[in-house]
Amino acid sequence: MTAATRVNDRLAMPLPATISEAIALEMERDPTILCIGEDIGRAGGVFGATRGLQERFGEDRVMDAPIAEMGFTGMGVGLAQAGMRPLIEIMFVDFVGVCLEQMYNAAAKVPYMSGGRQRMPVVFKTAGGCIGSAAQHSQCLWGLFAHLPGFKVVAPCSPHDHKGLMAAALRSDDPVVFIEHKALLLKKGRDFRHHPDVPDGAYTLPIGRAAVVRRGSDITLATLSATVEHALSAAEDLAEEGVSVEVIDLRSVVPLDTATVAESAGRTGRLLVVDEDYLSFGLSAELSMRVLEMLGFSALTQVERLAVPDVPIPAALTLEKAVVPGPEMIADRLRRMAKGS
Amino acid sequence: MVAMRAFDEACLEALRRKAIHGELHVGIGQEAIGAGMAEALEPEDAVVSTHRNHYHALAKGVDRRALLAEICERAAGLCQGRGGHMHPFDPSTNFSATGIVGASLPVALGYAHAFGMRGMDAVAVGITGDGGSHTGGFHEALVMAGARKLPMVVLVENNALAISVQFDDVSPTKTVAERAAAYSALGLHVDGTDVDAVADRFAEAMDHARSAGGPVIIEATCHRFRGHFEGDPEGYRSKEERQRLRETYDPITLYRQRLTTAGLFEDGALDAIQAEEKAAMKVLLSEVLDMPMPDPAGVLDYLFVEEVPA
Numbered sequence: 001m002t003a004a005t006r007v008n009d010r011l012a013m014p015l016p017a018t019i020s021e022a023i024a025l026e027m028e029r030d031p032t033i034l035c036i037g038e039d040i041g042r043a044g045g046v047f048g049a050t051r052g053l054q055e056r057f058g059e060d061r062v063m064d065a066p067i068a069e070m071g072f073t074g075m076g077v078g079l080a081q082a083g084m085r086p087l088i089e090i091m092f093v094d095f096v097g098v099c100l101e102q103m104y105n106a107a108a109k110v111p112y113m114s115g116g117r118q119r120m121p122v123v124f125k126t127a128g129g130c131i132g133s134a135a136q137h138s139q140c141l142w143g144l145f146a147h148l149p150g151f152k153v154v155a156p157c158s159p160h161d162h163k164g165l166m167a168a169a170l171r172s173d174d175p176v177v178f179i180e181h182k183a184l185l186l187k188k189g190r191d192f193r194h195h196p197d198v199p200d201g202a203y204t205l206p207i208g209r210a211a212v213v214r215r216g217s218d219i220t221l222a223t224l225s226a227t228v229e230h231a232l233s234a235a236e237d238l239a240e241e242g243v244s245v246e247v248i249d250l251r252s253v254v255p256l257d258t259a260t261v262a263e264s265a266g267r268t269g270r271l272l273v274v275d276e277d278y279l280s281f282g283l284s285a286e287l288s289m290r291v292l293e294m295l296g297f298s299a300l301t302q303v304e305r306l307a308v309p310d311v312p313i314p315a316a317l318t319l320e321k322a323v324v325p326g327p328e329m330i331a332d333r334l335r336r337m338a339k340g341s
Numbered sequence: 342m343v344a345m346r347a348f349d350e351a352c353l354e355a356l357r358r359k360a361i362h363g364e365l366h367v368g369i370g371q372e373a374i375g376a377g378m379a380e381a382l383e384p385e386d387a388v389v390s391t392h393r394n395h396y397h398a399l400a401k402g403v404d405r406r407a408l409l410a411e412i413c414e415r416a417a418g419l420c421q422g423r424g425g426h427m428h429p430f431d432p433s434t435n436f437s438a439t440g441i442v443g444a445s446l447p448v449a450l451g452y453a454h455a456f457g458m459r460g461m462d463a464v465a466v467g468i469t470g471d472g473g474s475h476t477g478g479f480h481e482a483l484v485m486a487g488a489r490k491l492p493m494v495v496l497v498e499n500n501a502l503a504i505s506v507q508f509d510d511v512s513p514t515k516t517v518a519e520r521a522a523a524y525s526a527l528g529l530h531v532d533g534t535d536v537d538a539v540a541d542r543f544a545e546a547m548d549h550a551r552s553a554g555g556p557v558i559i560e561a562t563c564h565r566f567r568g569h570f571e572g573d574p575e576g577y578r579s580k581e582e583r584q585r586l587r588e589t590y591d592p593i594t595l596y597r598q599r600l601t602t603a604g605l606f607e608d609g610a611l612d613a614i615q616a617e618e619k620a621a622m623k624v625l626l627s628e629v630l631d632m633p634m635p636d637p638a639g640v641l642d643y644l645f646v647e648e649v650p651a
């Protein structure tokens with residue numbers, strides 16, 4: 001295979017295929033990894049992110065579960081305590097309501113409660129984000145997990161980051177909530193504005209390191225997950241209007257890479273945090289505050305946040321568009337900030 | 342049944358015209374359950390349904406114009422376009438639904454307790470698929486309903502599939518109905534493709550619950566003719582299998598055969614009824630699609646029912 005056909009294959013690959021490749025590579029390396037979830041085996045996942053795994057690794061290591069999330073989430077905790085490395089899939093993040101108990105009272109707290117004696121290598125893989133599916137199938141909820149001490153919370157954007165961070169999550173000894181975005185899961189490599197290239201073979205990326213995905217000098221925009229793509233699109237529009245926006249993909253909420261954002265905001269003097277999760281008590285305020293604490297309260301001329309106002313996601317698309325930050329909404333806010341200087 | 346089929350077919354058309362978003366679940370193939378249960382439902386009875394809820398809503402008497410308008414996300418919809426196809430709420434008919442599997446049953450339990458406390462002879466019907474019967478909510482709701490002998494009917498639509506997962510592969514019991522003994526509930530089983538049988542069995546279930554006999558699990562076996570949601574690639578079953586199910590178990594075809602064999606109706610008259618329903622839905626859909634979308638300016642309305650001081 002020539003390098004060119006390899007790249008083309010990668011670009012034609014749906015994001016879920018890259019994710020299942022990452023899981024397969026780790027399962028090959030480590031026989032203690034097993035996957036449990038609804039529709040992940042025979043169907044290969046509702047988005048295809050576990051496709052081919054059951055054929056390859058068998059039903060014991062890739063198990064179709066009944067709709068019994070409390071049961072199989074707690075099973076993940078027990079498996080981890082017994083020395084295995086489970087990946088537990090909660091199909092959509094909205095469904096954690098029925099199994100949060102085992103996640104936040106057990107998985108997240110046991111390492112601490114045991115005085116560091118009990119490791120908890122569980123990955124909770126789930127999909128979030130808005131694609132027109134109304135209040136019970138559209139949430140992001142990374143702010144919720146971040147608020148509960150004890151989880152690492154990862155929400156990548158590019159195919160490259162999905163692969164490297166999934167591998168890192170599976171190798172982590174701490175519980176990792178790995179939140180994919182439904183809109184990204186429907187894309188192929190070539191649809192991504194940044195980093196669609198994916199190396200062959202296994203590799204990890206450190207959890208907790210943000211990436212500057214577009215250089216700029218006027219405004220710093222920090223965000224994550226699918227919003228990175230919207231932010232890049234808005235930044236392109238603004239560039240044509242003479243405003244230079246630096247875009248940072250946070251990649252994880254816990255750990256939160258404040259230093260990278262602060263370094264950038266210190267240069268541009270302006271920070272916008274965009275979040276597809278709910279506004280209040282969430283990522284946008286937390287990151288803004290941490291940056292100010294790091295730089296000093298007079299270091300920036302503008303600090304703004306754009307997130308879902310505190311309302312459930314409405315069904316009607318006209319309403320969803322009014323509350324979820326998309327490219328136009330982000331561009332409008334950037335324009336206003338640029339004028340406000 | 343025919344009206345329910347025509348309603349869901351109108352939804353498919355609305356989806357083709359991009360008036361519906363998210364994962365649409367239709368009940369095509371399962372209408373005998375909706376039609377059968379409609380006969381025994383009283384206005385004050387409650388029905389708490391699932392993601393696959395349109396025919397249940399029609400069975401409970403939810404206004405079909407408002408329902409279709411909601412499914413098409415219109416401002417004049419049942420829930421002002423906030424709920425959409427998975428979340429219709431109609432307090433006036435005691436109908437509601439949820440997109441979270443298994444979450445319908447604890448809510449039905451609440452209705453049942455309220456009916457008991459108020460001394461009403463109303464019954465709460467909680468609906469779930471076979472998949473939902475494996476949830477904690479199913480178990481917990483039945484534990485409480487059984488212990489308190491509450492007027493609750495759990496209707497399990499067993500179409501043998503939860504998306505791709507087969508009932509036989511994950512259920513510890515051959516049927517759901519046989520689990521009733523664990524909850525001091527009455528367990529009933531019925532062929533959910535036979536509308537007469539459903540009507541009889543469901544009436545029996547409702548009578549039992551209404552006359553203080555305690556909860557009932559009624560399991561109706563049926564078949565889902567289309568994908569789990571519209572757009573489901575259905576890699577877990579073959580086209581031929583789907584075709585076979587449609588040809589063998591269509592509740593409308595089966596009922597037509599019964600009516601014509603008994604000499605009660607001619608095919609022509611039955612065709613006319615079906616054509617009439619189709620035409621009515623076509624008109625209704627075009628009216629609904631002409632209705633305005635919700636105004637984004639009001640997007641924060643209804644977060645709280647009471648005014649919240651600024």
Ligand SMILES: Cc1ncc(C[n+]2csc(CCOP(=O)(O)OP(=O)(O)O)c2C)c(N)n1
Nearest residue numbers: 095393440441442470471472473502503504
């Ligand atoms: C708690 C929860 N887990 C998973 C899902 C995703 N999901 C939606 S419908 C469904 C299958 C439901 O199967 P069943 O209860 O048999 O009903 P059917 O779709 O066959 O009517 C699943 C897994 C969900 N909505 N809620």
